[in-house]
Amino acid sequence: MKRLLLILIPFILSAQEDFISHYEYGEMLYANPRGVSCAQCHGNSGEGRVIVSYKDVDGKQVLSGADIRKKSLKEMIYSVNSYHKVMPRYYLTDEEVKAIYDYLQIKNSHYLSKLQKNNTSK
Template sequence: MKYIFFSFFVLRLFASDEFITKDEYAKMLYHNPRGIGCHKCHGEDGKGLELGRYKDGNTTVIIKAPNIKNLPFKRFKEAIEAPRHKLMPQYFLTDKEIKTLYYYLKKEDAK
């Protein structure tokens, strides 16, 4: 009986990939885009986060990741594919993956 249960569990594990919904996939990709998750800097909702601050003489410099929710798709895609950023790491994502991330951020908008 134990073994039957176990093989059922293993089958479920392998099968789960096929039954993942588009929304689940989009969320997964935003959190794990073959590199550091977008949410770590741009926040769960894509509205951006403060990453740190330091003093430069009398002024405080705030380091932020921008809001990426309301960008036109072209700008979104070009930014992700750009080879050089000041802070953001470089990603190697397919067109489909970039579209999925864009979809994810738009979807979060609707809430």
């Protein structure tokens, strides 16, 4: 029995490593990037959303998270690592940001390929 376990352990461990795909890893990080979820401000697919709207002396104000679907990996790494007025700074490695980036690229592949087609026909 002990021997059988010793033989099986490497298989169990490597199975766990492959358990989540790169896409799922990115999806997980987008939702839970060791801090406030990106989705809270950038929507479920990075399309952007209204964070809050309020009234002040100048009238109605709307604070929204940007549409980040068209951002390059370089821009994303830069944004995540810098200080903004609204967006928090994150402590994610470049690989982690890349997983988020790849996740958004795949999730929005239909939207992005449509955009590309429209651009080339101009």
